[in-house]
Amino acid sequence: MSALVSVQNASKQYRQKGEALHDVSFELHAGQVLGLLGHNGAGKSTLINSLLGAHEYQGVIRIDGYEPVMQRDKIMQNLSYISDVNVLPGWMTVAQLLNYSEGVHPSFNRSKADALLGQTDIKPRSRIKSLSKGMKVQLHLAIVIATNTKILILDEPTLGLDLVYRDTFYRHLLEWFHDGERTLIIASHEVSEIEHLLTDVLILKQGRTVLQSSMESISEDYFILDASDEHRSTIESLKPLSFQKGLGSTKWLLSSQYAAQVEGLGEVYTVKLADLFLALQKEAA
Template sequence: MGLIEFRQVTKEYGPVKALDNASLVLEPLKIYGLLGRNGAGKTTMLNILTNKIFPTSGEILFNNESVIENDRVQSQMFYMTEMKLYPSGMRISQVFRWTREFYPQFDMEYAQALAHKFALNLRKQVKTLSTGYSSIMKLILAMASNAPVIIFDEPVLGLDANHRDLFYHELMARYNEHPQTIIISTHLIDEIADVLEEAIIIKDGRLVLHQPVEQLLQSAYTVSGADAKVDQFIKNRKVIHQETLGRLKSAAVYEQLNSQIRRDA
């Protein structure tokens, strides 16, 4: 039920490989995190899965069927993306009804309940929504779709801390009641870790890690500080993620943390 397979998938834009020979198996009814920096290849991978773009080579299967130009397979997936897909003059209530036309299992009662919890005014037009409330509308559509596979690409864009917490809480509550395959693409690794069952890390278009989150947390650690000192520390170590803000840097290192490493840090 709902097995997703990437088999040696590559996407090239001229000389640039946005996705490089990616092979991956996603078992059904789990919550996956697709993690990496902006531009790492996460969105490329999801766009290929959902037919927004096509691979240069390789194949992607859903229950042993190709996903490419396969409407029946694509109807099993709901992709929440940053793209503006809805007419700007449409009211939120109309967007809900419109989505139900494409996803017959769409739970209108649940969508309206979520709108109330997030204080989303259903009478508002799409064009009047802030970035945060545009994300909230899309989150609600995804969670209420009841599609077997739900895909979130940077789902908390523009959300404040309270709304992010509410999203994670509602997502887990819904998953516990109605298990689905959920893929969450984000660069906010620390924030999302408690929600995930398995983590997939992508770097420069290559899949570098796929592990249960519990195992990953035991096998990796984060170091942060002045960028020059962090660069010196991580030299010759397996870095699976790093972020820089001004002169500060944080890096996630894939190795067991021991007393010697603590002294070096």
């Protein structure tokens, strides 16, 4: 099965800012959900804009087999994007936006959009500018789902939303995702919030890849050791990625290559993605 998203040695240079992205490579097939992580300035937005064909780049990128810049009209048939910055036309009513979407996109399913919005408090006659941010995100997602897109990129989609809207958003998102051969990229600072959704993760720092892995491999490659402080010098010699001091003991993030060497020194726990993210960001600094 060919990849829905293929990125090979993608780089981006800005005249004044310098290098924003350096030699990033990955592939995504149907059924994969990639968490794109990194602090501000890590290169996430630059990579997303490259995938969307919004600017020139170096390297090779293919979206469903098409090149994003030269064949942007082709990729937009199966690629959708939702960002934290609202791009829906505020002067339109909800009904007008649905009419417009139905007219410009041949695969738009109006009945599906109406059914999804029927589960919300969004009224067809409401002006989009009068909707809350949560409602706007729900409306945007309903349009994406009704368009039956294959590739969806989310950029901080739940930023500023309360827990109820976040729960509703991700519930509808997962229903859509499992209803077809699709792939999903989620860029977010809320690592703990999206961890359970991911099959893969790509962590960037200063435009470079510091970790590219499946979620399954992360639990195999790293672990947390909670050990008494009397073992501190022994554990420090094993090059821990990070540590968190407690009362009389310390939690260490270690590579699995040292599992046998710390056997019996303390309790072993599965590593959380948020712990690994923070450790790699500090290590790469």
